[in-house]
Amino acid sequence: MRALETSDRELVALMTEAMRLAGAYWTSLDERPSYPSTSGAETARLFDRPWMDEGRGGDVLNDFRAMAEHVRPCTGRFFGYVAGSGEPVGAVGDFLASVLNQNSTSWRSAPAAVTIERAVVGWLADAIGCDGFAGQLCGGGSMANLMALAIARETLSPANEDGARPGVVYASEHVHMSVPKAVALLGLGRSNLRLVPADADFRLRIDALEAAIDSDRRLGKMPLAIVANGGTVATGAVDPLRELADIAAAEGLWLHVDGAFGVPAAMAVPEKFAGLNRANSISLDAHKWLYQPIDCSCLLYRDRDAARKTFSHSGDYVRIFNEDPSETFAFFEESIELTRRFRALKLWMSLQYHGRNAYREAISRDLQHAQRLADAIQALPDLELLAPVPLSAVCFRHRTGNNEAILQRVVARGRVYLSNATIKGDFALRACFVNHRTRPEDVDEIVSEVMAAADEV
Ligand SMILES: Cc1ncc(COP(=O)(O)O)c(C=O)c1O
Known part of the structure; x- marks a missing residue:
């Protein structure tokens, strides 16, 4: 046999066992602890291994069993951060995407993959009330925010004699x-990010914001962009998008909505996102509140040409000879990435498999879970809600206990x-609901676990 070749028989056996392991893992999620009881030393002992000269064959699948005990499981009782749940049909799509191994960079290099990505991006835009926006899938909200601000800078800030494109970003x-990371990477300078105070909500x-823009103009600075939160990471607050769109229009600024966490909720509660469709660009993480396996973010923009102007650095190596516009289409002309994963297949399969209503319902249920928790907290004199709950993040604390110790105890209880x-x-203790597996009884465990942990510390 040639190097790296796998016989058909071996491959079928490997896939059959892998699928069996995947199925067993998914069906065991409910019994798994919400976080593995492991340590850095233990995971290093198990997984910090050399690459041997001789291969181990199908034995590698045994490592999966060990890994499954040492990963954050996507159980419905994991409420930390903004951790999506890895919807299984999407995972099957991801596997098949790797089988096809397409480079979704241009129609010529991957006709179906590129066409599918354009379709999926269109569905997402339409689902959040932004029909007609163009866009692309990318690795995460951080990448989407970086590209959005790069497009804003290219579009609105003419290069000065040093080639720099100055501008102030407001958020x-x-x-x-x-x-802040994107502003720094784009060379706008840390001092050109204005962190504007927020209200009680x-x-x-x-x-x-108006005062900050006014002050900058008087100092001769060039206001460039407003980044609005479409759900802040801590509390889910949605900035006043309509008013921000008015200001952006009046001042000639770019309006980017960082909706990495919250914007999918526009499918369920569009009234909370009024004005969203007036943004110039929007980021939305499908690996968060559209439950997709990591990685899968989406950057939407109103003006495809602006993205092209920013990222179209062509080379002879990628020259396109065709004339038909659908066949000359290239994502690399509007993205940082040249080689691009076929991320769209998991979305295609998962969104088509379940249908739009199922997604709307799952998001609505997460919103209800958050309200259920907020109600339970408010019903208990020992607990205190620390922020309003506009979406699905709930921040609270024990009134008299040591909340840091309580948090550690809650996690250790598993x-x-x-x-x-x-x-x-x-x-604050924080619970975030972006998981299609969470049931009301899982939500109820949050309060009982916090109270039990408070008794123990
Ligand atoms: C509001 C918001 N923006 C951006 C990001 C960054 O997204 P990613 O982790 O996919 O890069 C996050 C991540 O939690 C987020 O909540």
């Missing part, structure tokens, strides 16, 4: 860390996983 003080204050946030300077 609420609760903006996700990926935005954690929404960007319009009066403060029934539910919570993460933390800082709310107006206070340490």
Whole structure:
């Protein structure tokens, strides 16, 4: 046999066993702890291994069994961060995408994959009320935010004599860390990010934004873009999008909505996102609140040509000879990436398999879970809700206990996983619902586990 070749018989055996392991893993999720009881030393002992000269064959699948005990399981009782649930049909799609091994960079290199990605992006735009937006899939919200601000800079900031494109970016003080990172990477300069104060509901204050823009103009600075939160990572606050769109239009600024966490909820509660369709660009993470396996984010933009102007750096090596516009289409002309995964297949399969209503219902259920938890917290004198709950993130604390110790104890008990946030300077316990597996009884365990942990610490 040639090097790297696998016989048909071996391959079938490998796939059959892999599928059996996957099925067993998915059906066992409910019994698994919400976080593995492991340590750095133990995972290093198991997985920090050399690459041997001789292969082990199908024995490698045994490692999967060990891995399954040492990963964060996507159980319906994991409520930390913004951790999507890895919908299984999407995982099957991801496997098949690897089988096809397409480079979704241009129609010529992957006709079906590119056509499917364009279709899926169109469905997502339409689902959130932004019909007609173009866009692309990418690895994550951080990448989507970076590309959005790169397009904003290219479009609105003419290069000065040094070739630099200066500009000030405005965002609420609760903006996700990926935005300061993008501003820094784009060379706009850390001092050109204005973190605008938010109101009591954690929404960007319009009066403060107007004052900041006014002050910058008077100092001779060039306002460039507003980044609005379509669901802040800590509390899910949605900035006043309509007012921000008005300001962006009046001031000639780019409006980007970072909806990596929250924007899928526009399918269920569109009224909370009024004005979204006036944005210039929007990021939306399908690997968060569309339950898809990592990685799968989407950047939408109103003006495809703006994206092209930013990223179209062609080379002879990728020259396209065709004339038909659908056949000359190339994602590499509007993206940082040249070689691109066939991310669209998991979305295609999962969205088509379940249908739009199932997604709308799953998101609505997550919103209800958050309200259920908020109600339970408010019904208990020992607990205190620390922020409004506009979407599916709930921040709260034990009034008298040591909340940091309580959090660690909750995680160690292994029934539910919570993460933390800082709310107006206070340490908060935080639960976020973006998991199609979560049931109401899982939500009820949050309060009982926090109370039990408080008794133990
Ligand atoms: C509001 C928001 N923006 C951006 C991001 C970054 O997304 P990613 O982790 O996919 O890069 C996150 C991640 O949680 C987020 O919640």
